[in-house]
Amino acid sequence: MQTLHSEAAMQVEQIDAYEALVQFLYRAPIGLVQTNLDGAVEMLNPMASSLLMPLARDGGLDNLFATLEDVAPQLKQMADGFDQPSGVVCEALRVPLGSEYSAPGAPQVLSISLLKLDPERLMAAITDATLEIQREQENLRRRLRSAARTDALTRLPNRSAAVEQLQTLLGRTGSEDRFALLFINCDRFRQINDTLGQSAGDRLLTGVGDRLLAALADRMRAGGLPANGRIDPAAGGAGLVARLGGDEFVVLLDGLRHPDEAERLALRLLDALARPHQVDGHEVACRASIGVFWDGGADGRDADAVIGDASIAMVEAKRAGGARHVLFEAAMRERAARRADIEAQLRTALAEEQLFVMYQPVVGLNPDGSTDHSAGVEALVRWQHPVRGLVPPFDFIGVAEECGLIDAIGDFVLERSCRDFMRWREQLGDAAPRLMAVNLSRAQLAQPAWTAKVAAILARTGMPAASLQLEVTESLAAQDEHIQVRLHELKGLGIKLALDDFGTGYSSLSSLHLLPVDTVKIDRSFVCKADTSHHHRVLIEATVKVAQSLGMNTVAEGIETQAQADAVRAQACAKGQGYFYSRPLVSNALVEWIGAQR
Numbered sequence: 001m002q003t004l005h006s007e008a009a010m011q012v013e014q015i016d017a018y019e020a021l022v023q024f025l026y027r028a029p030i031g032l033v034q035t036n037l038d039g040a041v042e043m044l045n046p047m048a049s050s051l052l053m054p055l056a057r058d059g060g061l062d063n064l065f066a067t068l069e070d071v072a073p074q075l076k077q078m079a080d081g082f083d084q085p086s087g088v089v090c091e092a093l094r095v096p097l098g099s100e101y102s103a104p105g106a107p108q109v110l111s112i113s114l115l116k117l118d119p120e121r122l123m124a125a126i127t128d129a130t131l132e133i134q135r136e137q138e139n140l141r142r143r144l145r146s147a148a149r150t151d152a153l154t155r156l157p158n159r160s161a162a163v164e165q166l167q168t169l170l171g172r173t174g175s176e177d178r179f180a181l182l183f184i185n186c187d188r189f190r191q192i193n194d195t196l197g198q199s200a201g202d203r204l205l206t207g208v209g210d211r212l213l214a215a216l217a218d219r220m221r222a223g224g225l226p227a228n229g230r231i232d233p234a235a236g237g238a239g240l241v242a243r244l245g246g247d248e249f250v251v252l253l254d255g256l257r258h259p260d261e262a263e264r265l266a267l268r269l270l271d272a273l274a275r276p277h278q279v280d281g282h283e284v285a286c287r288a289s290i291g292v293f294w295d296g297g298a299d300g301r302d303a304d305a306v307i308g309d310a311s312i313a314m315v316e317a318k319r320a321g322g323a324r325h326v327l328f329e330a331a332m333r334e335r336a337a338r339r340a341d342i343e344a345q346l347r348t349a350l351a352e353e354q355l356f357v358m359y360q361p362v363v364g365l366n367p368d369g370s371t372d373h374s375a376g377v378e379a380l381v382r383w384q385h386p387v388r389g390l391v392p393p394f395d396f397i398g399v400a401e402e403c404g405l406i407d408a409i410g411d412f413v414l415e416r417s418c419r420d421f422m423r424w425r426e427q428l429g430d431a432a433p434r435l436m437a438v439n440l441s442r443a444q445l446a447q448p449a450w451t452a453k454v455a456a457i458l459a460r461t462g463m464p465a466a467s468l469q470l471e472v473t474e475s476l477a478a479q480d481e482h483i484q485v486r487l488h489e490l491k492g493l494g495i496k497l498a499l500d501d502f503g504t505g506y507s508s509l510s511s512l513h514l515l516p517v518d519t520v521k522i523d524r525s526f527v528c529k530a531d532t533s534h535h536h537r538v539l540i541e542a543t544v545k546v547a548q549s550l551g552m553n554t555v556a557e558g559i560e561t562q563a564q565a566d567a568v569r570a571q572a573c574a575k576g577q578g579y580f581y582s583r584p585l586v587s588n589a590l591v592e593w594i595g596a597q598r
């Protein structure tokens with residue numbers, strides 16, 4: 001009795017459960033359609049008919065595949081191709097409904113899963129995926145938007161984000177708060193990139209970004225920005241560290257009252273960057289130049305123009321030697337425009353061969369009192385400008401270094417002077433100059449492939465390496481180990497090296513032995529007082545003695561008078577150069593000059 005009763009109860013319970021399930025399936029917010037293998041509908045719930053009805057052309061829903069034929073013809077093919085007795089035919093197939101099927105507010109996209117229940121039957125589960133898709137698209141748009149405003153390398157906000165934020169500040173009225181834009185550029189970054197490789201350069205840039213953020217962390221927090229500094233560009237706030245590209249960063253600071261505050265913050269950033277960076281086990285010094293734009297001078301200029309102004313001040317900082325900041329002033333715009341103008345004209349000059357080389361004799365000051373007029377020459381570049389006339393190197397070498405044109409100019413001077421040198425040998429035989437001095441710039445030495453390029457020029461022109469002397473300034477030669485490596489490579493080719501303008505830089509007699517040079521050129525500022533100032537005479541004498549003790553040659557630069565010539569000769573200086581002997585001459589004039597001395 002007991003058993004009988006419970007069996008009956010169980011039956012009742014099972015019936016109830018089945019009823020509940022059917023009720024659930026009937027009311028479920030998901031369309032369910034059971035069909036045979038051909039798609040003939042055996043059962044469907046109200047949700048399914050409401051979702052499919054717009055597709056039913058004749059108003060009937062007899063066959064699922066026929067109903068879906070226009071929008072999802074592949075469904076029938078998938079079912080036909082599914083040869084297992086049961087299993088998932090397809091899952092969450094997204095079916096966009098053409099505009100002809102979807103009335104306003106009605107589903108625009110269906111999601112259909114098809115299940116093979118057994119060898120005879122299929123079950124389709126259909127939902128309205130319209131909202132889901134809209135949400136996904138919105139997410140994608142947001143991601144793309146933030147990617148479009150994020151620098152891929154450093155994950156900092158990028159230029160667009162900085163411009164946007166700056167534009168907001170520029171449009172602000174009535175606030176006591178002032179902002180400052182700091183334009184930051186790493187000094188000599190290209191050189192680091194060239195020597196350590198681009199991926200090391202990338203890591204250095206990421207490090208620079210981190211240092212900037214860390215140095216401003218307190219301000220960022222004050223401005224309501226996340227302390228980790230990965231400022232959400234969309235969030236906005238009182239400060240922003242962004243990377244514009246390359247080795248250029250900007251820092252936008254708001255809530256300031258006086259330019260002094262901006263300058264103090266610039267100093268703080270310079271300090272933070274000055275500590276050596278660890279990159280791939282190397283200690284890399286990466287100082288920076290900062291241009292500071294102070295709110296108030298914008299005069300209706302837009303964000304791009306303001307960034308341009310800050311970058312002009314940055315260039316001034318760089319020209320002053322780097323590792324410093326400069327506050328923007330309107331007068332700088334004009335100077336920058338003039339430099340840009342020279343740059344453009346210099347490009348034309350290179351293309352139209354307005355550049356040429358002059359040669360200044362370097363004479364031997366023999367101990368017997370005689371003068372050797374064939375000791376050598378120094379190649380000095382000139383620019384024959386169509387309007388300005390003859391432009392001296394001082395007016396364009398600096399600009400050429402800044403804009404990268406110095407490589408092309410340097411190559412031109414080296415090749416041209418080697419060719420002229422070889423021609424003099426043919427024309428003058430034994431009387432031809434025995435040494436050709438050519439000046440080098442930092443940027444040339446920074447090119448990793450430069451030694452090979454020099455070797456190629458020597459091979460092309462037939463110039464003997466031992467007859468070429470490359471001149472570097474003191475500050476350049478003493479500067480860093482990469483330059484030293486390059487200098488040793490050049491010496492390896494058999495080329496001679498000279499230290500130009502000695503006495504004007506910061507290396508001293510005591511560190512002369514550290515530099516891989518053969519010749520020391522004593523600067524004109526000493527030589528011009530050789531006959532009148534005891535102090536300068538002693539300095540010249542000491543330089544000659546130290547150089548001699550190291551097996552180095554000496555040249556006195558800028559000799560203008562007989563008295564100066566006599567004075568440096570008395571100090572046992574081996575060679576002299578200056579207007580007293582000759583001004584720089586064009587190639588043919590030099591040949592005549594040498595002829596006249598014989």
Ligand code: C2E
Nearest residue numbers: 380381392393394413439440441558559560577578579580
């Ligand atoms: P530097 O290498 O020290 O060249 C000597 C400069 O002193 C030359 O000026 C020369 O004309 C001038 N000079 C020579 N003797 C006298 C003299 O007795 N009195 C006076 N007052 N000046 C004298 P320049 O040609 O104007 O060149 C200036 C500087 O420009 C050079 O100094 C050198 O550093 C640079 N330079 C010239 N040509 C090139 C070049 O092809 N490449 C590079 N990178 N720099 C160059």
Ligand code: MG
Nearest residue numbers: 378439471500
């Ligand atoms: Mg020189």
Ligand code: MG
Nearest residue numbers: 500501521557
């Ligand atoms: Mg010099």
